[in-house]
Amino acid sequence: xxxANAGTLGAVPGRRDELVAHLTKRSNxxxxxxxxTYEVGINDDEPETVFVVEIWESAEAHRSSLxxxxxxxxxxAARPLLSGAFGGFRFEIVGSPLRD
Amino acid sequence: xxxANAGTLGAVPGRRDELVAHLTKRSNxxxxxxxxTYEVGINDDEPETVFVVEIWESAEAHRSSLxxxxxxxxxxAARPLLSGAFGGFRFEIVGSPLRD
Numbered sequence: 001x002x003x004a005n006a007g008t009l010g011a012v013p014g015r016r017d018e019l020v021a022h023l024t025k026r027s028n029x030x031x032x033x034x035x036x037t038y039e040v041g042i043n044d045d046e047p048e049t050v051f052v053v054e055i056w057e058s059a060e061a062h063r064s065s066l067x068x069x070x071x072x073x074x075x076x077a078a079r080p081l082l083s084g085a086f087g088g089f090r091f092e093i094v095g096s097p098l099r100d
Numbered sequence: 101x102x103x104a105n106a107g108t109l110g111a112v113p114g115r116r117d118e119l120v121a122h123l124t125k126r127s128n129x130x131x132x133x134x135x136x137t138y139e140v141g142i143n144d145d146e147p148e149t150v151f152v153v154e155i156w157e158s159a160e161a162h163r164s165s166l167x168x169x170x171x172x173x174x175x176x177a178a179r180p181l182l183s184g185a186f187g188g189f190r191f192e193i194v195g196s197p198l199r200d
Binding site: 002004006008020023024025026027030031035037038039040041042043046051053055087088089090091092093094095096097098099100 | 194199
């Protein structure tokens with residue numbers, strides 16, 4: 001069952017766009033780990049937040065990805081850009097009106 | 101610029117699965133209105149919530165869709181299933197690590 005993670009990441013003031021650049025850096029690894037969608041965005045009403053929507057082949061694929069050394073290194077590299085504020089939600093996808 | 105809406109909809113106790121069925125009913129209209137992705141899901145940790153992630157061609161396409169008569173009718177039909185609790189966030193998509 002595919003799995004979705006919709007999240008908000010607080011950025012250190014003035015460093016939102018660096019965090020966006022970091023999160024959107026091209027990665028072939030994510031696809032190999034089972035990531036189907038990974039959209040990164042901003043909302044000018046919340047100028048110190050980066051938003052992400054991820055869809056994964058399964059909750060397990062998402063969980064496993066977090067342990068991959070390259071992903072761990074990427075998280076470590078992002079740390080100086082993060083304020084520590086996180087939000088969002090996760091769910092198992094059960095359907096879509098766009099497909100049968 | 102594509103636009104994302106990640107939302108939580110509170111269901112009337114015991115009616116979550118009806119709300120899921122309503123939201124996942126096949127619609128050709130949504131695509132015509134500019135909806136690119138519409139994933140609906142659940143999380144057993146929050147058994148009275150339905151989760152959605154939508155991606156639209158633009159914020160304007162999403163806004164316009166809400167005024168379409170068929171969408172208005174669908175929202176009205178869902179109303180008895182909704183507790184009135186809503187959450188989530190919206191953002192402009194600026195990139196993805198899965199594409200150049």
